[in-house]
Amino acid sequence: MTLGQHIENGAHFAFTDRWGGVSAVPYEELNLGGAVGDDPAAVLANRVIAARALGIDPELVVWMNQVHGRDVAVVPGPWGPAADAPSVDAVVTTRRRLALAVLTADCTPVLLADPVAGVVGAAHAGRPGLVAGVVPAVVEAMVGLGAEPGRMTARTGPAVCGRCYEVPAEMRDAVAEVVPAAYAETSWGTPAVDVVAGVHAQLAEAGVAHLHRSPVCTLESRDHFSYRRDRVTGRLAGYVWLE
Numbered sequence: 001m002t003l004g005q006h007i008e009n010g011a012h013f014a015f016t017d018r019w020g021g022v023s024a025v026p027y028e029e030l031n032l033g034g035a036v037g038d039d040p041a042a043v044l045a046n047r048v049i050a051a052r053a054l055g056i057d058p059e060l061v062v063w064m065n066q067v068h069g070r071d072v073a074v075v076p077g078p079w080g081p082a083a084d085a086p087s088v089d090a091v092v093t094t095r096r097r098l099a100l101a102v103l104t105a106d107c108t109p110v111l112l113a114d115p116v117a118g119v120v121g122a123a124h125a126g127r128p129g130l131v132a133g134v135v136p137a138v139v140e141a142m143v144g145l146g147a148e149p150g151r152m153t154a155r156t157g158p159a160v161c162g163r164c165y166e167v168p169a170e171m172r173d174a175v176a177e178v179v180p181a182a183y184a185e186t187s188w189g190t191p192a193v194d195v196v197a198g199v200h201a202q203l204a205e206a207g208v209a210h211l212h213r214s215p216v217c218t219l220e221s222r223d224h225f226s227y228r229r230d231r232v233t234g235r236l237a238g239y240v241w242l243e
Contacts, residue, residue, distance in 0.1 A: 004214070005054065008153055010243040011113035011120065012099075014054055015157035015214065016236050017223045021046040023234060031225070031234025033103050034063075038234065051099070054239060061099045061239070064088050068128040072121075072141040075100065090123035090138035094145055099241040105225040106160040106218050108195050109238035110135060112208070114147035120240045125199050127167075131178045135202040149207030157238045158216035158224050162194025163187040165219075165228070 005014040021030030022045050027038040032050060034043045051058035062075050065087045072090040077098065079085050091100045100122035102109045107126035113119070123129070123138040139149060162184030167175075172191040175198070176183035182198030185191065200211055218226040218236070225234045 004157070006155065006212075008113070009115040011115045011153065012054070012239070012241050012243070013111045013113070013153075013155045014239045015109065016050055016238075017158075018225050018234060018236065019223065020053070021049055026230065026232050027234040032101075032237040033105070033235025036235060037232065050237065054099070056097070056099050056239070056241060060097055061101050062091055062093070063101050063103070064091060064124065066103060066124045068124075068126055068132075070129060070132040070134040070137045072123075072134075072137050074141065074145070089125075089129050089134045090121060090141065092119060092121040092138060092141045092145060094118050096242045099239045102238045103235040104157070104159065104218075104238070105227040105233055105235050106165075108159040108199050109157040109236070110138070110154060110199060110203075111157070111238050111240035112138065112142060112152050112154045113240055113242065114142065114151045114153075115242060116151050117142075117146040117148065118242060119145045119147040120242055122238065122240050125195060127175060127193055127195055130182065130195050130198045130202070131175055133202075135199055136206050139203070139206040139208060150209045152208045153210040153212070154203050154208045155212045155214075156196055156199055157214045158218050158221065158236060159196050159214070160219045160226065160228060161217035162192050162197060164217055165192050165195065166190050167193050
Protein backbone atom coordinates (compact mmCIF):
# COMPACT_ATOMS: atom_id res chain seq x y z
CA MET A 1 0.00 0.00 0.00
CA THR A 2 1.36 3.39 -1.01
CA LEU A 3 -0.44 6.07 0.93
CA GLY A 4 1.14 9.17 -0.54
CA GLN A 5 0.71 11.02 2.75
CA HIS A 6 1.71 14.66 3.15
CA ILE A 7 1.70 16.61 6.41
CA GLU A 8 1.67 20.40 6.36
CA ASN A 9 1.28 22.53 9.50
CA GLY A 10 -0.73 19.83 11.22
CA ALA A 11 -2.92 19.04 8.21
CA HIS A 12 -2.70 15.49 6.85
CA PHE A 13 -3.43 14.60 3.22
CA ALA A 14 -3.32 10.99 1.98
CA PHE A 15 -4.25 9.02 -1.15
CA THR A 16 -4.36 5.24 -1.47
CA ASP A 17 -3.38 2.95 -4.32
CA ARG A 18 -5.03 -0.43 -4.97
CA TRP A 19 -2.66 -2.70 -3.04
CA GLY A 20 -2.52 -4.07 0.50
CA GLY A 21 -6.16 -5.06 1.02
CA VAL A 22 -8.24 -8.23 1.07
CA SER A 23 -10.69 -7.84 -1.85
CA ALA A 24 -10.75 -10.47 -4.58
CA VAL A 25 -10.70 -9.98 -8.37
CA PRO A 26 -11.87 -7.67 -9.94
CA TYR A 27 -11.66 -5.44 -6.85
CA GLU A 28 -8.17 -6.48 -5.81
CA GLU A 29 -6.91 -5.53 -3.39
CA LEU A 30 -7.64 -2.37 -1.39
CA ASN A 31 -11.12 -1.50 -2.63
CA LEU A 32 -12.61 1.14 -0.33
CA GLY A 33 -15.88 1.65 -2.20
CA GLY A 34 -18.99 0.13 -0.70
CA ALA A 35 -21.30 0.47 -3.71
CA VAL A 36 -19.38 -1.28 -6.49
CA GLY A 37 -20.42 -4.91 -5.93
CA ASP A 38 -17.58 -6.02 -3.65
CA ASP A 39 -18.10 -8.16 -0.54
CA PRO A 40 -19.15 -5.70 2.20
CA ALA A 41 -17.00 -7.52 4.75
CA ALA A 42 -13.94 -7.06 2.53
CA VAL A 43 -14.67 -3.36 2.08
CA LEU A 44 -15.02 -2.89 5.83
CA ALA A 45 -11.76 -4.77 6.43
CA ASN A 46 -10.01 -2.63 3.81
CA ARG A 47 -11.26 0.58 5.41
CA VAL A 48 -9.86 -0.56 8.75
CA ILE A 49 -6.53 -1.51 7.13
CA ALA A 50 -6.21 1.87 5.43
CA ALA A 51 -7.19 3.87 8.51
CA ARG A 52 -4.76 2.01 10.75
CA ALA A 53 -1.97 2.46 8.20
CA LEU A 54 -2.67 6.21 8.39
CA GLY A 55 -2.73 6.19 12.17
CA ILE A 56 -6.38 7.25 12.42
CA ASP A 57 -9.38 5.67 14.13
CA PRO A 58 -11.51 3.79 11.55
CA GLU A 59 -14.58 4.98 13.46
CA LEU A 60 -13.54 8.60 12.87
CA VAL A 61 -13.58 8.46 9.05
CA VAL A 62 -16.47 10.22 7.31
CA TRP A 63 -17.61 8.81 3.96
CA MET A 64 -20.12 10.25 1.49
CA ASN A 65 -22.84 8.87 -0.76
CA GLN A 66 -21.41 10.58 -3.85
CA VAL A 67 -23.87 11.61 -6.56
CA HIS A 68 -21.88 13.89 -8.95
CA GLY A 69 -23.47 17.08 -7.62
CA ARG A 70 -22.29 20.21 -5.78
CA ASP A 71 -23.92 19.86 -2.34
CA VAL A 72 -21.67 20.19 0.72
CA ALA A 73 -22.29 18.84 4.23
CA VAL A 74 -20.80 20.36 7.39
CA VAL A 75 -19.72 17.43 9.53
CA PRO A 76 -19.78 17.66 13.35
CA GLY A 77 -18.78 14.02 13.84
CA PRO A 78 -19.08 10.50 12.42
CA TRP A 79 -22.33 9.67 10.67
CA GLY A 80 -22.65 6.27 12.32
CA PRO A 81 -23.63 3.39 9.99
CA ALA A 82 -22.50 3.82 6.39
CA ALA A 83 -26.13 3.90 5.30
CA ASP A 84 -26.52 7.20 7.15
CA ALA A 85 -24.01 9.03 4.93
CA PRO A 86 -25.72 11.92 3.12
CA SER A 87 -25.92 12.21 -0.66
CA VAL A 88 -23.33 14.94 -1.15
CA ASP A 89 -20.07 15.39 -3.03
CA ALA A 90 -18.19 17.47 -0.49
CA VAL A 91 -17.77 17.58 3.26
CA VAL A 92 -16.14 20.10 5.60
CA THR A 93 -15.36 20.00 9.31
CA THR A 94 -13.66 21.84 12.16
CA ARG A 95 -13.33 18.71 14.29
CA ARG A 96 -9.75 17.61 14.76
CA ARG A 97 -8.79 13.97 14.16
CA LEU A 98 -11.98 13.49 12.14
CA ALA A 99 -10.88 12.27 8.71
CA LEU A 100 -12.91 13.28 5.66
CA ALA A 101 -12.77 10.70 2.86
CA VAL A 102 -13.56 10.86 -0.85
CA LEU A 103 -13.83 7.85 -3.19
CA THR A 104 -12.66 7.89 -6.81
CA ALA A 105 -11.67 5.69 -9.74
CA ASP A 106 -10.89 8.37 -12.40
CA CYS A 107 -12.69 11.38 -10.92
CA THR A 108 -10.57 13.98 -9.15
CA PRO A 109 -10.35 13.80 -5.34
CA VAL A 110 -9.88 17.28 -3.88
CA LEU A 111 -8.53 17.71 -0.34
CA LEU A 112 -8.26 21.14 1.31
CA ALA A 113 -7.07 22.51 4.64
CA ASP A 114 -6.65 25.79 6.46
CA PRO A 115 -4.77 24.70 9.60
CA VAL A 116 -4.82 28.23 11.06
CA ALA A 117 -8.62 28.28 11.06
CA GLY A 118 -8.81 24.58 11.88
CA VAL A 119 -10.95 23.73 8.86
CA VAL A 120 -10.61 20.91 6.32
CA GLY A 121 -12.66 19.87 3.32
CA ALA A 122 -12.90 17.05 0.79
CA ALA A 123 -14.67 17.00 -2.57
CA HIS A 124 -15.44 14.52 -5.33
CA ALA A 125 -15.00 16.27 -8.68
CA GLY A 126 -15.87 14.28 -11.75
CA ARG A 127 -16.88 15.93 -15.01
CA PRO A 128 -20.49 16.60 -13.83
CA GLY A 129 -19.33 17.90 -10.46
CA LEU A 130 -16.76 20.14 -12.09
CA VAL A 131 -19.46 21.73 -14.24
CA ALA A 132 -21.92 21.91 -11.33
CA GLY A 133 -19.36 23.79 -9.24
CA VAL A 134 -18.55 21.44 -6.37
CA VAL A 135 -15.05 22.94 -6.06
CA PRO A 136 -16.09 26.57 -5.46
CA ALA A 137 -18.90 25.23 -3.26
CA VAL A 138 -16.52 23.42 -0.89
CA VAL A 139 -14.21 26.44 -0.70
CA GLU A 140 -17.23 28.64 0.11
CA ALA A 141 -18.35 26.22 2.82
CA MET A 142 -14.88 26.29 4.39
CA VAL A 143 -14.88 30.10 4.33
CA GLY A 144 -18.20 29.96 6.13
CA LEU A 145 -16.42 28.12 8.95
CA GLY A 146 -13.67 30.72 9.20
CA ALA A 147 -11.14 29.56 6.62
CA GLU A 148 -9.38 31.94 4.26
CA PRO A 149 -8.54 30.86 0.67
CA GLY A 150 -5.16 32.60 0.90
CA ARG A 151 -4.17 30.23 3.71
CA MET A 152 -5.64 27.07 2.19
CA THR A 153 -3.63 24.19 0.80
CA ALA A 154 -5.35 22.00 -1.80
CA ARG A 155 -4.15 18.65 -3.06
CA THR A 156 -5.71 16.65 -5.89
CA GLY A 157 -5.01 12.95 -6.06
CA PRO A 158 -4.70 10.29 -8.76
CA ALA A 159 -7.26 10.88 -11.55
CA VAL A 160 -7.68 10.30 -15.26
CA CYS A 161 -5.62 12.85 -17.16
CA GLY A 162 -6.67 15.09 -20.04
CA ARG A 163 -4.56 13.08 -22.47
CA CYS A 164 -6.69 9.99 -21.76
CA TYR A 165 -10.21 11.26 -21.00
CA GLU A 166 -11.74 11.06 -24.47
CA VAL A 167 -15.25 12.50 -24.88
CA PRO A 168 -17.48 13.55 -27.80
CA ALA A 169 -16.65 17.00 -29.16
CA GLU A 170 -20.06 18.31 -28.07
CA MET A 171 -19.39 17.26 -24.48
CA ARG A 172 -15.95 18.88 -24.48
CA ASP A 173 -17.44 22.10 -25.76
CA ALA A 174 -20.20 22.06 -23.15
CA VAL A 175 -17.71 21.55 -20.32
CA ALA A 176 -15.29 24.15 -21.68
CA GLU A 177 -18.10 26.70 -21.93
CA VAL A 178 -18.33 26.54 -18.12
CA VAL A 179 -14.69 25.73 -17.30
CA PRO A 180 -12.42 26.78 -20.20
CA ALA A 181 -9.32 25.23 -18.60
CA ALA A 182 -10.86 21.76 -18.96
CA TYR A 183 -10.69 21.89 -22.79
CA ALA A 184 -8.23 19.18 -23.87
CA GLU A 185 -7.12 16.77 -26.57
CA THR A 186 -6.12 13.14 -26.13
CA SER A 187 -2.62 11.96 -26.92
CA TRP A 188 -4.07 10.47 -30.11
CA GLY A 189 -5.68 13.74 -31.22
CA THR A 190 -9.37 13.41 -30.29
CA PRO A 191 -11.55 15.65 -28.07
CA ALA A 192 -10.97 15.29 -24.34
CA VAL A 193 -11.76 16.87 -20.99
CA ASP A 194 -9.05 17.62 -18.42
CA VAL A 195 -10.95 17.57 -15.15
CA VAL A 196 -7.81 18.03 -13.05
CA ALA A 197 -6.87 21.20 -14.94
CA GLY A 198 -10.42 22.45 -14.54
CA VAL A 199 -10.38 21.78 -10.81
CA HIS A 200 -7.09 23.63 -10.37
CA ALA A 201 -8.40 26.57 -12.38
CA GLN A 202 -11.46 26.78 -10.14
CA LEU A 203 -9.32 26.55 -7.01
CA ALA A 204 -7.06 29.34 -8.27
CA GLU A 205 -10.08 31.47 -9.20
CA ALA A 206 -11.43 30.97 -5.68
CA GLY A 207 -8.15 32.31 -4.31
CA VAL A 208 -6.73 29.07 -2.93
CA ALA A 209 -3.06 29.85 -2.53
CA HIS A 210 -1.21 26.54 -2.35
CA LEU A 211 -2.06 24.00 -5.06
CA HIS A 212 -0.56 20.54 -5.54
CA ARG A 213 -1.54 17.79 -7.99
CA SER A 214 -0.72 14.12 -8.23
CA PRO A 215 1.21 13.12 -11.36
CA VAL A 216 -0.69 9.80 -11.52
CA CYS A 217 -3.19 9.12 -14.29
CA THR A 218 -5.49 6.36 -13.04
CA LEU A 219 -6.22 5.04 -16.52
CA GLU A 220 -2.52 4.66 -17.27
CA SER A 221 -1.50 3.27 -13.85
CA ARG A 222 -2.14 -0.39 -13.07
CA ASP A 223 -1.46 0.46 -9.43
CA HIS A 224 -4.72 2.42 -9.31
CA PHE A 225 -8.38 1.64 -9.99
CA SER A 226 -9.84 3.08 -13.20
CA TYR A 227 -13.51 2.85 -14.09
CA ARG A 228 -12.90 3.93 -17.68
CA ARG A 229 -10.30 1.22 -18.14
CA ASP A 230 -11.93 -1.69 -16.30
CA ARG A 231 -15.59 -0.74 -15.68
CA VAL A 232 -16.06 -3.26 -12.85
CA THR A 233 -13.39 -2.25 -10.36
CA GLY A 234 -12.68 -0.86 -6.91
CA ARG A 235 -12.37 2.65 -5.55
CA LEU A 236 -9.40 4.59 -4.22
CA ALA A 237 -9.70 7.01 -1.33
CA GLY A 238 -8.32 10.39 -0.39
CA TYR A 239 -8.29 11.44 3.27
CA VAL A 240 -7.75 14.80 4.96
CA TRP A 241 -7.70 15.59 8.69
CA LEU A 242 -6.16 17.88 11.28
CA GLU A 243 -4.05 16.76 14.21
